[in-house]
Amino acid sequence: MGEQVTELLRRLFQRAVEVADPMKSLAASLPEKPAGRVVVVGAGKASARMAEAVEAVWGPCEGLVITRYGYARPCKGIEIVEAAHPVPDEIGHSATQRMLDLLEGLGEDDFVLALISGGASALLTAPAGDISLGEKQDINQKLLVSGAPIGQMNIVRKHLSRVKGGQLAAAAYPARMLALLLSDVPGDDPAEIGSGPTVGDASTPQDAKAILERWKIDVPASVSQVLAGRTGVLAPDDDRLSRVTNTIFAAPSQSLEAARLLAEENGCDVEILGDALEGEARDVAQEHAALALKRQEARSGSSRPLILMSGGELTVTRRGDGIGGPNAEYALALAFALKGAPGIHAIACDTDGVDGAAEVAGAVIGPQTLSKAEKAAVSVDRALDNNDAHGFFETLGDQVVTGPTLTNVNDFRAIWIC
Numbered sequence: 001m002g003e004q005v006t007e008l009l010r011r012l013f014q015r016a017v018e019v020a021d022p023m024k025s026l027a028a029s030l031p032e033k034p035a036g037r038v039v040v041v042g043a044g045k046a047s048a049r050m051a052e053a054v055e056a057v058w059g060p061c062e063g064l065v066i067t068r069y070g071y072a073r074p075c076k077g078i079e080i081v082e083a084a085h086p087v088p089d090e091i092g093h094s095a096t097q098r099m100l101d102l103l104e105g106l107g108e109d110d111f112v113l114a115l116i117s118g119g120a121s122a123l124l125t126a127p128a129g130d131i132s133l134g135e136k137q138d139i140n141q142k143l144l145v146s147g148a149p150i151g152q153m154n155i156v157r158k159h160l161s162r163v164k165g166g167q168l169a170a171a172a173y174p175a176r177m178l179a180l181l182l183s184d185v186p187g188d189d190p191a192e193i194g195s196g197p198t199v200g201d202a203s204t205p206q207d208a209k210a211i212l213e214r215w216k217i218d219v220p221a222s223v224s225q226v227l228a229g230r231t232g233v234l235a236p237d238d239d240r241l242s243r244v245t246n247t248i249f250a251a252p253s254q255s256l257e258a259a260r261l262l263a264e265e266n267g268c269d270v271e272i273l274g275d276a277l278e279g280e281a282r283d284v285a286q287e288h289a290a291l292a293l294k295r296q297e298a299r300s301g302s303s304r305p306l307i308l309m310s311g312g313e314l315t316v317t318r319r320g321d322g323i324g325g326p327n328a329e330y331a332l333a334l335a336f337a338l339k340g341a342p343g344i345h346a347i348a349c350d351t352d353g354v355d356g357a358a359e360v361a362g363a364v365i366g367p368q369t370l371s372k373a374e375k376a377a378v379s380v381d382r383a384l385d386n387n388d389a390h391g392f393f394e395t396l397g398d399q400v401v402t403g404p405t406l407t408n409v410n411d412f413r414a415i416w417i418c
Contacts, residue, residue: 039063048072050117066081083095110176113180115180125161126162161232164197165195166233182409183410190246198246268304270307277312285329308415322390353404378396
C-alpha cells in the first residue's frame with residue numbers, strides 16, 4: 001500500500017509540473033507575430049523553454065534569453081545563454097549587458113516580447129552604480145541564507161540593479177512590449193516574478209536599506225551609496241511603462257487544480273490549503289502535521305483518503321552547513337512531527353526540479369521514514385540542526401530527482417491521509 005501511495009503522490013507532482021510546461025501553456029497567450037522588427041528577450045529557469053514555445057508558433061526570432069545552467073533548449077533564432085543561479089556569475093552579467101544593448105535604440109514601431117520566469121532575479125545581473133559583481137554575489141548569498149521572505153529579497157535586488165523593477169521595459173521604450181510571465185511567487189504579483197523587470201514598483205531605496213538592516217546583512221560602501229540616492233526602479237505610473245502589457249500565462253493555482261483533478265480521479269478527497277503559503281519550512285511542517293492528525297481523527301472510518309495540497313514558497317534560515325532546501329526540510333520536519341503516525345504519507349518538491357541549491361526536487365515521507373532512518377543510523381535531529389535534509393533523504397533513498405523540468409511554478413506539497 002505504501003508504494004502505491006508514494007507512486008500516486010509522485011504522479012500528482014508530475015501532473016502539476018506538466019500543466020505548467022510552456023510548450024503546452026504559452027501559445028494561448030501569444031498573439032500573431034507583429035509586422036516589423038520583433039525582438040525576444042527573457043530570463044529565468046523556464047525562459048529557454050518559453051523561447052522554444054514561441055518559435056514553435058512564430059518561427060525563428062531575433063533575441064536573447066538567459067537561463068540556468070542545464071536548462072537550455074534548441075532555438076533557431078533566439079540566442080540561449082546559460083548562467084549561474086541562485087548566485088549570479090560573470091556570464092549572466094555580460095549577457096544582461098548584451099540584452100540591454102539589443103534593446104537600445106528601438107522605436108515606436110518595434111515590438112519586444114519579454115519572457116520572464118522565476119530565477120530571473122539572479123540571471124538578469126546588472127549591478128547599479130559602482131557595485132561590483134562580487135559585491136552583488138555576496139549580498140545575494142547572504143539574502144538566500146538569511147530566512148528573509150522572497151518579497152523582501154526582491155525589493156533589495158531591484159534597488160541594486162539596472163534592469164529590475166521595470167528597468168528592462170524602460171530600456172526598450174518607446175517600443176511596444178508584451179511580457180509573458182510564468183509565476184513562481186505567492187500571490188502571483190507580476191512585480192515579484194523575477195523581481196519585476198517589466199513592472200514598476202512603489203518601494204523605495206529606504207525600504208531596501210531597512211530590509212538589509214532587519215536581516216543583519218552588512219553591505220559595502222558602494223551599496224550604501226546607491227541606496228542613499230534615487231535608484232533606477234520605475235514607479236508604477238512611469239510613462240516608460242505605458243506601452244507594456246504584462247500577462248501571467250501559468251501559475252501555481254493552475255498546477256494545484258490539475259493535481260486536484262487527478263487525485264479525485266484516483267478516489268481521493270482533496271483540501272487545498274492555498275497556493276501562496278509562506279514561512280519557515282519547519283514551522284509550516286509542524287502546522288501541517290497537526291492539521292493532518294486532526295483531519296485523520298475526524299475522518300476515522302471514511303473509505304476515501306484525503307489529500308491536503310498546498311503551494312507557495314517556504315524559506316529556510318540557515319543554521320548549519322548541510323545541503324537542504326525548503327522542500328526537503330519541510331518533509332523532514334513533517335516526518336519528525338508525525339512521529340511515524342500510520343496512514344499518512346507526503347511529498348514536497350519544487351516544480352523547477354531544484355530545491356535550494358541541490359539538483360533535487362524534494363522528497364517523500366511515510367510512516368516508515370523514522371524507522372528507516374534508525375536502521376540507516378541517520379539522525380533526524382542532527383539533519384535538522386545542520387540543515388542537511390537532502391543528505392538525510394539521499395541516505396534513505398527517498399529523494400525526488402527530476403532533472404530540469406523547464407518550468408517553475410514554485411513548491412508543491414501533498415499529504416495523503418487515510
